[in-house]
Amino acid sequence: MVVLGVLLLLISIGLFAQAIYSNLLLVYVWNKPERVEGHGGPVSLLPPRLRFTLLVPARHEEQVIAQTIQQVARIDYPPDLMEIIIVCERNDRGTIRAARRGIRSASSPSSPRLRLATFSDGPINKPHSLNKALQIATGDVVGVFDAEDDVQPGILRTVNTILLSEPVDVVQGAVQLVNHESRWFSALNCVEYFLWFNSRLHHDALAGALPLAGNTLFVRRSFLTKVGGWDDRCLTEDADLGFRLSALGARLRVFSSPVLATREETPLTVEAFVRQRTRWHQGFLQVLRKGDWLRMPSLRARLLALNTLTQPFTGSLASLLWPVAAVMVFLVKVPIPIVLVSYLPLYAFLLTMLTVIVGYRLFTEEFGLRFRVSRAALMAVAFLPYTWLLAVASVRAIIRELRGINGWEKTEHVGSHRIPSPGGRIARARRTPSPALSRGQQEATEPGPGGAS
């Protein structure tokens, strides 16, 4: 009984502390007035000078790719300082056809250079396509957009200004889901993005542990080459890239203004949503295991990275545990002070819910959308089920990752006579895709930044 009490006490305090910390990061930008004033990026712009290569990886995107190409080509930036590379796998004929069509209609004497690059080797996923395109990229700065993105025309001038006027190597722009009224979880999903890009990432950039998003990111090409491009074995290659750049000492900057945010849409079904989150959470586990974050220069950055990577799981644990704890205190005789402490995660949970609802109000305000009280009330009701969806995704991620480890060990047994050293074992394991991993990789072209959780 004593052990149970102490365990309850420690778990409650731990969950409470991490929830409060994460909550503080969600409102980081609003904490100080000067942060609110500075988070939208520079106010006055410098003349364009840097050369950009924009990568648009596409797979099975014949529906949207042509329009995206036209949008990217219309970005307000001198065409001779801009190069656009659309990357497709050679057998994806539908997308290639649509991309060619898009390039043809977007091409004019005043349009930037548009190229279509194809590749035939595996693995067929987003990081691999990006690495292929990186090989032929020529710009000073490499940027990434997804095939279904709504790209804002002003973005490159802002990034150009930041890179010229500030000591910065990596710039992450905001990504925003905007269809907040499509499904019961859409508004919550939108606010999650809103708080992530408008607040949390600003803190992470300053702290030196920035999980980059899957698009609207801009990296000096020299840095990208130095870090070795994207890891094509990682399910969240974007967050992984961010952490590896952070470990390398790259200087990071985030800006978020509604005018420049890349717009996307939420997953259309609960299943798609859970699949997407499973991939992200599993990706975070892989990043955690790879341990690149341990090489970050400051202790603060390492602790923050640890928090970022584990928070989906502790958050899920909290949302599953506190209802259990709330009931258990009536069934099990535990001393009153411990019971009171065990209620702390519930309070933290309610605080997060309020933060999200206030965030919804600001989100609709900034993006010129309609704020409806009934929608906010629905969010309050839907918040707990929503966290349960995330919990389901966490559990699936852990199971899949564990199955992956099993497969890896099997491979190990087979290959152990060839690779004797422990370091080699890990290196080989990464190069051998497990069945679980390749299933995950097929989802890698889903919308959304890998960094958000």
Next chain:
Amino acid sequence: MQDADRGTLPRILNPAGVILGPLARSGLDALALPRFMLRHWAVLTALAVSGLAHAYGMWSYPEFDLDEGAILSQAWAVSHLGKIDPYTYWYDHPPLGWAFISPFTWFLDKVGVGTSAVENGRLVMLGVNLLTIFFLYQIMLRLTRSRSAALAVVLVMAVSPLAIVQQRMVKLDNIATMWALASLYLALGERPTLNRIWLSALALAIAALSKEPLVFFAPAVAYAVAQRVEGQRRLFALTGWTAIFVFTLSFYPLFALLKGELFPSGTLLGGNSAHVSLLGALFQSDRGETAGNPFSVLLFFRTWWHADPIFFTAGFCASAVNLVAAAKHRSARLAVLFIAPYLLFIARGGLVRDYWVIPLLPALAVNIAVAAVLAFGWLRRIEFDVLFRQTPVWQGLTHLGVLSVVAMGAFLGANSWSTYSAAFRNLFGQDMTTAYAQSLRWVEENVDPSSMLVVDATFWVDLQEARPPAAWRGIGGSTRVYGSYHYWVADRDPAVKSGVLEDDWRNVDYVVMTPFMEHDIAAGSVDFVKAIVDHSTLVAEFSSGYYWVRIMKVEKDAPPVGPAG
């Protein structure tokens, strides 16, 4: 701050600045401490004067009050028993007040600074008061932007006899008021961070969990938050502030609920077995001598006004001025919000206690400072030369006005001179506590440790444990531990009255009687204690001022005469 200061009061009214200013610019700057003292001379002066007026004579006057003993008993239970009450906690007040002072009193008892628990408790109150003064000064500075006004009003409060008496005593109201002022101070920063806002909510919740009525300061702090945080941040600030305040408060009913003590027994949700309850205590606390008298508060206003007419008159006049100015001035609005809800609460026509004035004092002070600065601004805009040079009628009226203000001031001053001189003689010279120390020593020297004593709460704490001597004052502490009960507990708690004392006065050996106990016996509210006293004889008596202690020995061979015998 200095610029704002100069803008409000002429430089000549700020002599320290005139003298110390050039000094500060001279070579002395190299020294860190003097520089620090020069820069913060105003707040340091306020703290020094207030601290001196508080500390000088605080162990002699006023007498050791029953409430002080009760709170210190509970603090003792926290630090020694790990419980929030030595006996049954009956939700008299939320526990954070005594839980907060318990580590400090525990430490002072261990070191042996004072010879009795109340002396150590009052030492803690000195610290609480200094923090209160600090927060109050900062609040007034931020509301008025005038260092002179803030300093002047703090000094007036520092020497207010009413304030000194109440603030010296170990009262939950003192602790709670400090937290409430800390909360307002945090919310009033220039463009405060959200972190400060969260802490402000937490501090106010701690205030209300130290003493319930402090919850009535919530409108003022919430208004300060809304006023100081702008744009996108305001919604976050107000939502977070409210949530943290309410969530923290909710731990108190949650605690009662988990113990099955939220609802009174005999109600639908409370069950039928006898038990204490939070809601029961909350409604019961509205009974008492003055309950039912809708104008009870007026009696207390008279008492308070008699104790310090100048401060009280000025405070209420200032509040009236602020009420008028509230439509136009934010500071005045905040000042009114600071005082009005609490004032309405104590004027609701129910139970009032004299120490309920404690939270009112800083509220009055804030009102005085804000109104004074507003009035000074208005006065500066009047062209006095023009008034004096106008028609004879105007001239006459102006002279009359000035004369009547001077006359009123003189009248008030002359009338209250005797009040103040008597009060100060008491505060700084009257000894009301030597009898306590003497009787404690008498018990020590003459009573066998195996005896059972019925005492009041102040003695109870001192008889609970051996105390080291207060070496630096050359006074011996007690070395023995006695079995003793607070007379209310002996009379009311069934576990003690029937369980330990077996409802028999013969099981008690001594009664240490004080004016409080005598009052309750005379009122007929503690019959078992009366029976014990009826069977005992006086063996020693000590007195200082109108406080006295009578030690009564129970005569076990005497024939039974009392009803409980």
